[in-house]
Amino acid sequence: QRKYWGSLIRSHKILGCYCQTELGHGSDVAALETTATLDKATDEFIINSPTVTSTKWWPGDLGRFTTHAACFAKLIIDGKPYGIHCFMVPLRDLNTFKHLPGVKTGDLGPKFGYTSKDNGYATFNNVRIPRDYMLMGLCSVDKEGNFEILRDLRVLYSTMLYIRTLISTSVSNFLQCALQIAIRYASCRRQFATI
DSSP states (O other): OHHHHHHHHHTTOOOEEEEOOBTTTBTOGGGOOOEEEEETTTTEEEEEOOSGGGSEEEEETTTTTOSEEEEEEEEEETTEEEEEEEEEEEOBOTTTOOBOTTEEEEEOOOOTTOTTSOEEEEEESSEEEEGGGBOOSSEEEOTTOOEEEOSOGGGGGHHHHHHHHHHHHHHHHHHHHHHHHHHHHHHHOOSSOOO
16 A cells, blocks of 8 residues: 555645544544544445534645545444544545545635635545555554554654644744844834934
């Protein structure tokens, strides 16, 4: 699977996004409602958005351009939940660029000061993906539904934590630029006409 996805990415046939945040839960990963239910008969996962609040909300590049999503969902095997895991979910046909059955995405519109980013939303209505589309570097699920933890699952959340840290550290750089502009303007601005 790694070679397959790698070849598609290198050939620029797929455009991906990180699809975690939901309308009702923000960054509360443990409370995500999107489900990935194993169907042993077909060896597939069924990705589903059971509620309005389970709508994936705000992922960058999701609204118009993304063909695939690294989608975080609650893993369910034989009716038992196994926590939040990541799944590669195709969103659009690579030839026609139309939505695949059960997938709905859209753009959230212009953002103040950040209009260049295509933030969007997504819902899934019983979207079927092969079982090996689950990212199994940290845990695995076999065809019989046996779940095995391979590494520390907290690594799944490291990307979001890194982004949050990056945002907080980059704010000081933007503030420094703003202050520099303000000081330069203040030093040469004339309030009143000179006599």
